[in-house]
């Protein structure tokens with residue numbers, strides 16, 4: 179039997195996913211990073227010297243591309259990190275927008291866990307879902323994102339109990355503000371952005387954003403501790419305090 183530890187990390191061409199992939203590679207894992215942009219994910223895989231899988235998680239049919247390589251290979255770690263979070267005031271919100279958030283942030287992670295279940299069960303694997311502090315500390319304007327991350331935390335708690343008899347652990351990490359491209363992709367109107375950034379920074383007791391590596395370290399601590407399951411860890415510089 180292949181004893182090399184394996185890890186799948188979604189949305190790992192940048193930010194928290196990339197930092198987690200780097201950390202797990204350094205710790206000796208064989209890492210498979212997942213991304214939707216062929217060039218970006220290959221470039222990240224080249225930098226990290228790891229494997230990559232191309233899959234756009236906005237379409238759950240693509241989950242099979244991630245599951246296939248693990249038919250015969252056990253899986254030790256799954257990090258459901260890929261996520262979208264777009265600003266949209268209630269008046270402008272459309273069902274397509276809510277559906278897109280739920281597809282990327284909830285349906286795909288849930289179906290990915292289902293697809294990888296035999297591989298995770300083989301290795302008594304560990305799953306971390308990346309949520310957000312926004313589920314408990316809100317700014318407004320992100321109802322679809324907030325709802326989807328809240329659902330992801332509920333899924334985390336449910337599966338922690340459901341999969342515990344198979345010794346599969348399920349946890350979540352909730353970052354506060356992190357220094358990644360996420361905010362720039364959030365479609366906050368240009369006229370609101372400076373004020374929102376200022377407000378965001380004023381709410382952080384540690385007075386700075388997290389580095390992606392600091393969130394990766396929390397994910398690693400969760401997966402390394404065999405007694406941690408069903409945990410929702412806030413890594414937010416004190417925002418939740």
Ligand SMILES: NC(=O)c1ccc[n+]([C@@H]2O[C@H](COP(=O)([O-])OP(=O)(O)OC[C@H]3O[C@@H](n4cnc5c(N)ncnc54)[C@H](OP(=O)(O)O)[C@@H]3O)[C@@H](O)[C@H]2O)c1
Pocket residue numbers: 188189190191192193194195212213214215218233234235236237259260261262263282308309310311352353354355356357358359360361363
């Ligand atoms: N940064 C923060 O302040 C913050 C705070 C709380 C929670 N989070 C959460 O942390 C996670 C990682 O975000 P990040 O901050 O590291 O930002 P990021 O660097 O933009 O990472 C997000 C990743 O998700 C990928 N992704 C988005 N849609 C996808 C799709 N349809 N299919 C596959 N991959 C997709 C992105 O790919 P592309 O590069 O192709 O877009 C990117 O690799 C997210 O779940 C986010 O909600 C971030």
